[in-house]
Amino acid sequence: MSHPIQIAPSLLSSDFLRLGDEIREIAKAGADLLHVDVMDGHFVPNLTFGPPIISQVAKVAKELSLELDVHLMIETPECWIERYVEAGAGWLTVHVETSPHLHRTVQQIRAAGAKAGVVLNPSTSESTIDYVLEHCHHVLVMSVNPGFGGQSFITGVLRKVERIAETIVRRGLDTRIEIDGGIAPDTISSAWQAGATVFVAGNAVFGLAGLEARTARIAELRSLCM
Numbered sequence: 001m002s003h004p005i006q007i008a009p010s011l012l013s014s015d016f017l018r019l020g021d022e023i024r025e026i027a028k029a030g031a032d033l034l035h036v037d038v039m040d041g042h043f044v045p046n047l048t049f050g051p052p053i054i055s056q057v058a059k060v061a062k063e064l065s066l067e068l069d070v071h072l073m074i075e076t077p078e079c080w081i082e083r084y085v086e087a088g089a090g091w092l093t094v095h096v097e098t099s100p101h102l103h104r105t106v107q108q109i110r111a112a113g114a115k116a117g118v119v120l121n122p123s124t125s126e127s128t129i130d131y132v133l134e135h136c137h138h139v140l141v142m143s144v145n146p147g148f149g150g151q152s153f154i155t156g157v158l159r160k161v162e163r164i165a166e167t168i169v170r171r172g173l174d175t176r177i178e179i180d181g182g183i184a185p186d187t188i189s190s191a192w193q194a195g196a197t198v199f200v201a202g203n204a205v206f207g208l209a210g211l212e213a214r215t216a217r218i219a220e221l222r223s224l225c226m
Contacts, residue, residue, distance in 0.1 A: 003176050003197045005225045007218050008033035008069050012048060013202035020060050026205060027064040029214040034066050035200045040074035043098055044147035051087040058088020073146050078105045085112040093117035093140050096128045106135050122154050126164050136175050139164055144181030153182025158194045165195025185220055192225040
């Protein structure tokens with residue numbers, strides 16, 4: 001089943017001193033989702049947002065009908081599912097690499113009331129999610145090694161996106177493919193052609209100043225997927 005193109009600016013690239021204004025501006029600029037990277041300093045070498053900050057972000061996003069796409073780059077994610085859903089996560093995504101009981105964790109996300117997703121690092125095979133794919137609202141393919149914004153797109157992951165897309169079609173599933181890392185005007189078309197329909201864009205959107213420039217960029221990214 002085909003899905004509409006969705007652009008999900010990443011909060012990690014925003015101006016943290018004016019988060020509310022940044023969220024309002026990208027909503028006006030045409031964003032479909034707000035991507036929120038949660039990092040614990042253990043699974044990845046960085047620290048970002050916890051439930052208290054996300055709950056405040058969610059209040060602003062809700063006013064704008066902007067759903068939160070929360071990506072957990074943390075160890076023992078199963079211990080935090082309910083907290084992040086309560087904080088406002090609409091989409092909640094866990095890493096295959098940190099989820100030894102992945103099927104159970106996906107079901108836990110669904111039971112908590114969020115749309116469940118699984119994430120694959122660049123070096124992780126898509127075969128690791130084959131048995132949970134039918135239970136996932138989305139699969140997030142990392143096109144950079146996670147932990148920091150502003151990295152360059154790893155073109156080698158495109159074949160992985162293609163294989164996941166082929167499996168989804170073959171099995172008649174409704175699962176979306178999301179891609180995160182180095183998404184910009186020069187990379188989004190190849191990612192879309194491979195089968196992705198949800199695009200996390202950090203610096204490509206938040207790196208521009210002003211509503212007009214950001215609106216034009218989101219429109220440009222969307223137009224390149226055709």
